[in-house]
Amino acid sequence: MISANLLAIFYLISGILFILALRGLSSPETSRQGNLFGIIGMAIAITVTFLSIDNFSSGFLYVLLFLLIGGSIGAFIAFKIPMTAMPELVAGFHSLVGLAAVFVAISAFISPEVFNLGSAGNIKLASLIEMSIGAAVGAITFSGSIIAFLKLRGLMSGSPITFPGQHILNLLILISIIILTYFLCLNQSPSFFWSLIAISFLVGFLLIIPIGGADMPVVISMLNSYSGWAAAGIGFTLENTALIITGALVGSSGAILSYIMCKGMNRSFFNVILGGFGGTDQTSSKTSKEQKPVKSGNADDAAFLMKNASSVIIVPGYGMAVAQAQHALREMVDSLKKNGVKVSYAIHPVAGRMPGHMNVLLAEANVPYDEVFELEEINNDFANCDVAYVIGANDVTNPVAKTDPQSPIYGMPVLDVEKSKSVLFVKRSLSPGYAGIDNDLFYRDNTLMLFADAKKMTEDIIKNL
Amino acid sequence: MEIDPFIFRLSIFILSIFVGYYVVWSVTPSLHTPLMSVTNAISSVIIVGAIIASLAGTNLSVFNQSSIFGFLAIVLAAINIFGGFLVTQRMLAMYKKKKKDKK
Numbered sequence: 337m338i339s340a341n342l343l344a345i346f347y348l349i350s351g352i353l354f355i356l357a358l359r360g361l362s363s364p365e366t367s368r369q370g371n372l373f374g375i376i377g378m379a380i381a382i383t384v385t386f387l388s389i390d391n392f393s394s395g396f397l398y399v400l401l402f403l404l405i406g407g408s409i410g411a412f413i414a415f416k417i418p419m420t421a422m423p424e425l426v427a428g429f430h431s432l433v434g435l436a437a438v439f440v441a442i443s444a445f446i447s448p449e450v451f452n453l454g455s456a457g458n459i460k461l462a463s464l465i466e467m468s469i470g471a472a473v474g475a476i477t478f479s480g481s482i483i484a485f486l487k488l489r490g491l492m493s494g495s496p497i498t499f500p501g502q503h504i505l506n507l508l509i510l511i512s513i514i515i516l517t518y519f520l521c522l523n524q525s526p527s528f529f530w531s532l533i534a535i536s537f538l539v540g541f542l543l544i545i546p547i548g549g550a551d552m553p554v555v556i557s558m559l560n561s562y563s564g565w566a567a568a569g570i571g572f573t574l575e576n577t578a579l580i581i582t583g584a585l586v587g588s589s590g591a592i593l594s595y596i597m598c599k600g601m602n603r604s605f606f607n608v609i610l611g612g613f614g615g616t617d618q619t620s621s622k623t624s625k626e627q628k629p630v631k632s633g634n635a636d637d638a639a640f641l642m643k644n645a646s647s648v649i650i651v652p653g654y655g656m657a658v659a660q661a662q663h664a665l666r667e668m669v670d671s672l673k674k675n676g677v678k679v680s681y682a683i684h685p686v687a688g689r690m691p692g693h694m695n696v697l698l699a700e701a702n703v704p705y706d707e708v709f710e711l712e713e714i715n716n717d718f719a720n721c722d723v724a725y726v727i728g729a730n731d732v733t734n735p736v737a738k739t740d741p742q743s744p745i746y747g748m749p750v751l752d753v754e755k756s757k758s759v760l761f762v763k764r765s766l767s768p769g770y771a772g773i774d775n776d777l778f779y780r781d782n783t784l785m786l787f788a789d790a791k792k793m794t795e796d797i798i799k800n801l
Numbered sequence: 802m803e804i805d806p807f808i809f810r811l812s813i814f815i816l817s818i819f820v821g822y823y824v825v826w827s828v829t830p831s832l833h834t835p836l837m838s839v840t841n842a843i844s845s846v847i848i849v850g851a852i853i854a855s856l857a858g859t860n861l862s863v864f865n866q867s868s869i870f871g872f873l874a875i876v877l878a879a880i881n882i883f884g885g886f887l888v889t890q891r892m893l894a895m896y897k898k899k900k901k902d903k904k
Contacts, residue, residue, distance in 0.1 A: 347849075354843045355820055361828045361836050364896040371835075371893060374843055375886050385849040395856045395863040402855070402872050403848075406879025413880070414887035422834055422892075429841040429885055432877040436847050439874035443854035447867035450857040451850075462807055560837055567844045572810060574850045580810055584817030586840040589825040593833060685830065692833030696892055699831075704899035710830050 338387050344577055346384040351581030353377030358585060364705055381578050419700040420657050423556060423689040424488040427481045430559045434477030434540075437566040438533060441471035444573055445529055451574055457524050463573050464524065468517045470569030471529075472536040477562040479540030484555050487544075488689055494549025502546060503610060509539050547608065550654070550731075552689045553597040554608045561590025593691050600685030600711075602737075602748035630766065630778055632785040635796030638725075638760050641784070643801055645722030647678040649714065651751055652694050653687045655728020655763070659790035662701040665727060668794050669703070671801045680717070681708040682751050684732035715752050724756040726777075728790050730763070734775045745773060759783040762793050835892045842885025848878035 338346075353373045360370015382403075389396070417425050444467050448454050453463040486492035513535055520528040547555050568583025570576075598605050642648055650669065656662060669679045681703065687694045698708055718724060726733055733753040737745045753759055754777055761783055768774050777783055786793050828836050854871030864872070 350846065351817070354846075355824060357839055357843060358821070358824045358828065358836070361832045361839070363829060364832065364893070364898075367832060367835065367893045367896070368890070371839060371886065371889050374839055374889075378843065378846060378882055378886070381846050381849055382852070385852050389853075389856055395868065398863055398872060399852055399855055399875060402875040403879045406876040406881075407883040409876075410880040410882065410884030411887055414884045414891060417888060419892070419895075422838075422888075425884075425888065426834075426837050426841060429838070429881050432881045433841065433844050433847065436845065436851060436874040436877040436881070439870040439877070440847060440850040440854055443857065443867045443870040443874070444850075446870070447854075447857045447865075450853060450867070556837065560840060563844050564840070567847050568814060570847055570850055572807075572814070574853070575806070575810065576849060577810070577813060578846050578849065580814050581817045582843050582846050584814050585821040585824070586844045588818045588821035589836065589840050592822065592825045593837070596830075596833075683831075690834060691837065692831060692835070695831035696834045696895070699892070699895040699897070702895075702897065705831055705896050706899050708831060 338384065340388075343384055343388050346380055347576060347578035348581075350377035350381040350578045353380070354578075354582050354585060358589065377578075419696055420660060422696060423552065423693060424485050426690060427485040427488055427556055427559065430556070430563045431478045431481035431485060433563040434474045434479075434481060434559075434566055437474030437563075437570050438471050438478060440570050441467045441474065441573070442529075442533070445471075445526070453573070459524060461521055464521055465517065466569055466572040468520060468529070468532060470566055470573055471533055472513060472517075473562055473569055474566035475533050475536035476540035476543065477559055477566055479537045480544045480555075480562070481540075481559050483541055483544040484552065484559060487549060488552060496548040497545040502542070506539070506542055509535060509542070513539070543609070546610070549689070550686075551601075551608050553686050553691055553693075554594050554601075554605070556690045557590050557593035557597055558609070559590070561587050561594060564588070564590055597686055597691060600749065602745070628779040630785055631781075631783065632787055633760075634786070635788075635793060636800050637784060638786055638793075639797045639800035641758055641760065642672055642677065642723050642725070642797070643675050645677055645757075647680075647717075647721045648672060648723045648725060649718060649721045649753075649756065650679065650681045651724060651726045651729050651733060651753060652681065652683065652698070653727070653729025653732065654689060654693075655730075655790050657688055657693065657697055657728070659728065659792075661727060661791035661794050662697045662703075664791050664794040664798065666698075666701040666703050668798050668801070671798060675801070679707065680714065682711070682714045682718075683708060684711055684729065684751055685749075687729055687732060711749060711751060718752045718755040721756040722758065724753045724759045726753060726759060726761045726763075727794065728762070730768075730775055731773065733777055734773060736773065736776045739776075743773060753777060754780055754782070757782060760786055762786045762788065762790050764789065832893075832896075835889050838885050838889045838892065842882055842889065845878040845881035845885065848875060848882065851875045851878055
């Protein structure tokens with residue numbers, strides 16, 4: 337049994353180690369050490385919590401048992417999961433944090449005396465508000481993440497689901513949460529507590545269904561943020577510094593990522609959250625467009641162009657992840673390099689389904705991270721580059737975003753792919769991208785369309801090199 | 802006049818938001834995916850609450866209404882802790898620098 341003060345100091349130490357874990361991610365060299373700090377911080381937090389318990393009842397063995405069960409499941413998932421499935425894995429993990437927060441809040445509500453929060457039916461007001469917030473945000477995180485998971489996994493259609501009165505319904509539910517919390521504080525009736533949780537589950541569900549597949553980077557970051565705030569809410573209830581610090585860190589981390597993602601799409605956060613963008617109704621109006629000439633080529637042409645280039649920039653997108661083309665892509669780049677071609681990669685902030693998605697896939701394929709560049713770093717290089725190889729990206733290369741104020745994506749930062757001498761665009765068909773906008777790039781004189789599956793085309797090019 | 806301990810916790814909370822803000826802005830964009838998985842893992846420090854909750858039972862009955870939720874939360878948080886840190890480790894191990902070309 338260690339004293340409460342010592343306990344608090346150890347929790348502070350784990351909080352600091354968590355800060356260092358995030359700090360380590362400022363560069364890949366320090367990141368592995370950072371992760372180790374995080375693990376140590378977690379080990380300290382769990383160990384001192386055990387030491388703080390004075391009566392070692394048989395319940396303790398069950399704690400270890402359940403810890404082991406969860407740990408083995410987690411370890412199993414971590415080793416088995418393919419890198420292309422990272423977005424849904426992260427969404428799934430968010431849902432678990434949310435649900436764990438809900439469970440802890442429920443437990444604290446049923447037996448407040450265990451946490452020194454008063455007695456059942458007579459919980460300290462501040463604690464009650466804190467645990468309601470923790471439970472509500474946790475529940476929203478849980479159901480929202482489940483929907484995000486289903487959409488990313490493809491078990492649910494990625495297209496936005498909207499119905500009339502959606503926003504008004506959400507607003508009414510939000511108001512009812514506040515009213516429920518008020519009445520809960522007034523008479524501490526369990527039925528209010530349970531309805532609060534049930535309604536919060538509903539909110540999470542309603543909040544995510546109208547958001548389309550390509551907006552998932554924002555959704556995942558937002559749910560990341562929510563899971564942090566839920567943890568902080570519980571941290572206040574339990575008067576635990578480690579949880580408060582961590583909750584604040586995770587909450588602000590997710591918020592910053594959402595901001596970066598929104599900026600990458602030139603859309604406001606509310607615009608994304610209110611959803612409905614990229615519905616099918618926008619595409620139908622484009623069908624009347626007159627047929628424009630498109631140049632298409634085959635793997636042989638592409639190989640010829642790239643072999644004789646002095647510099648090539650690769651622009652990967654979600655299509656590369658879907659086709660699992662990253663390994664083939666790296667092989668292609670290897671043989672290009674043997675021919676003395678300079679190759680770099682250009683990554684748009686919202687390429688893929690989560691922040692940094694493309695970087696992880698390229699790293700998996702053994703692409704050195706110092707060949708991979710962000711939008712601002714590389715955008716000027718397109719003008720001096722011979723070939724841009726666009727694989728699985730679409731809207732993020734559309735020059736319309738710079739020229740046509742009428743376009744829904746006007747103002748969105750795009751990669752200046754069209755400035756390179758020639759553009760190789762790997763795509764299955766001429767269909768518009770997620771935003772439902774025709775890509776002007778297809779009809780440029782310097783664009784050669786390669787109609788095929790991303791992986792197959794890349795492999796064919798390797799054969800021709 | 803004494804200051805409510807809540808105010809101290811609130812101060813820690815707000816300062817941590819600022820720390821988080823500056824630390825996360827310095828994270829390189831190429832590591833944003835590991836950032837998400839590691840924040841996932843550390844937010845599962847909620848397990849300390851779950852452990853306390855799960856010991857709400859007595860020697861006679863380990864499982865009561867409240868401790869069961871604690872045990873469930875332990876399993877969920879443990880999945881996240883192990884899964885989150887290990888998958889982050891796995892990802893970070895893949896980030897390699899360019900080898901010096903031998904020509």
